Amino acid sequence: MISHPCLDRAETLVPPPTRSPDPSLARRLAAPPPGWTVDTDVVVIGSGIAGLVTALGARAHGRVLLVTKALLDEGSTRWAQGGIAAALAADDSPEEHLRDTLVAGAGRCDEEAVRVLVTEGPAAVRRLIALGAEFDRTADGAIALTREGGHHRRRIAHAGGDATGAEISRALLAGLKESEIEVIEHALVLDLLTDAAGRAAGVTLHVMGEGRRDGVGAVRARAVVLATGGLGQVFSATTNPGVSTGDGVALALRAGAEVADLEFVQFHPTVLWLGEGASGQQPLISEAVRGEGAHLIDATGRRFMVGRHELAELAPRDVVAKAIMNRMRETGAAHMYLDGRHLGARGWENRFPTILASCRHHGVDPVTEPIPVVPAAHYASGGVRTDLSGRTSVPGLYACGEVACTGVHGANRLASNSLLEGLVFAERIAAALADPVAPGEPVATAAPAGLLDPSVRAQVQQIMTEHASVLRGADGLAEAARRLAGLGGHRSAEPCVAAWEATNLHTAATAIVAAARRREETRGSHWREDFPDRDDARWQGRLTGRLGAAGITTQYEETR
Known part of the structure; x- marks a missing residue:
């Protein structure tokens, strides 16, 4: 069970939950039965900073299998240009970093989570340097720091000028090669395996290519860590790579996990x-x-x-x-x-x-x-809801990085806090995995399987770009919801990567629109033209979502 300040207190449902009725949303992906099985202690899905740091840290607690959708270095981390934010300078402090983060988050940050980020961040960056990451230096050998939007201090460490993500990936992958972590590349995760009690027991996945393990298989594990990155491909134009199709958020929703703050999709200004x-x-x-x-x-x-x-x-x-x-x-x-x-x-x-x-x-x-x-479209500030150790509402399932919603970003992520979040919370997840509870045998789910035609991908992107991007309004969001629901009838009878990705994008887009319709104010990266002002009296709280038989249920939680 999640233990988190936002979850431990009684909820005030104002107004009551709303449902986006779309029973066509897949509760599991249609796929062939697994043709092979592998056992491990921890399976990490994703090879950006969040996945690699988690995998390297979890290795001390047992066998680790790292699964990545393309090649190891093809996720979003290597595209990060600006740098990683941390209070490393003598004239800076975690408290100042905290203030800048809270201001950027427009009243929606979880202050406890932000405090964890900024206080543990400097030491985590130094450990990254000790691992081998080479940041740019000044003439006297100090770490070179720059400023970015929303920061009142120079606290952005960078590498190769504007190739910070690539350098961090290089250092972490070098560490991975020296470990005994098994890696499966070109593997699209499909669905979560659970035991009779609902605890995560592994995943199903599809490996693209030929080899000892190809086609659909199953990984059985005591803990599953989602580090799948973002969902920028729900829009026509994005800074995200083509692999960012919301796979982790969609999997979590199908597994019954709670998502939060999905209406806050950041659009990079330049x-x-x-x-x-x-x-x-x-x-x-x-x-x-x-x-x-x-x-x-x-x-x-x-x-x-x-x-x-x-x-x-x-x-x-x-x-x-x-x-x-x-x-x-x-x-x-x-x-x-x-x-x-x-x-x-x-x-x-x-x-x-x-x-x-x-x-x-x-x-x-x-x-x-x-x-x-x-x-x-650049970054999802929301995602799969977690506590401060990366635990989701599904026991045994963790989430880290852009796929997660720790609460540190609120309504708008502060520049260069993304790499830091992946680093800090990956270390926390690795520590939490020291003694994972062993699940029971995986059980078959009675949830109906679904699969959409690959052509749905382009239609989802068009709908979201027209009606749910930078500028939003009630009429456009209602039209988006209607058209997305209509796409649920575009079924595919042939499981393939393109169809699975299209289905994931459709699920993620539907959840985003449901939250964006509900929040009737402008806050951070959620801009409602029909509600142009921030409204703390009615909307200071958080919107959460779950997928059920009738579609997405969106619920408002007061925060105090």
């Missing part, structure tokens, strides 16, 4: 504009570029962030994204610009070589011209 209708993974222009002095301007050269917020271009991401969208509306422009010409050729080449190469690849030279930018 993504390279590739033209009207651009879709798929879009090039990110790190917040660190603004941290080093780049300005946001409109087509006339006006710095429109000045006067909108005390931090101007370094305001929290939700503030900057909304300002860009508002200025686009005011001027009728398809994008705004990020002007970093004054950083000079040497500044770009030394500090942002990856971004410079990406821009030039797409025909834009930041050294000589402003970069066209627009907001795009």
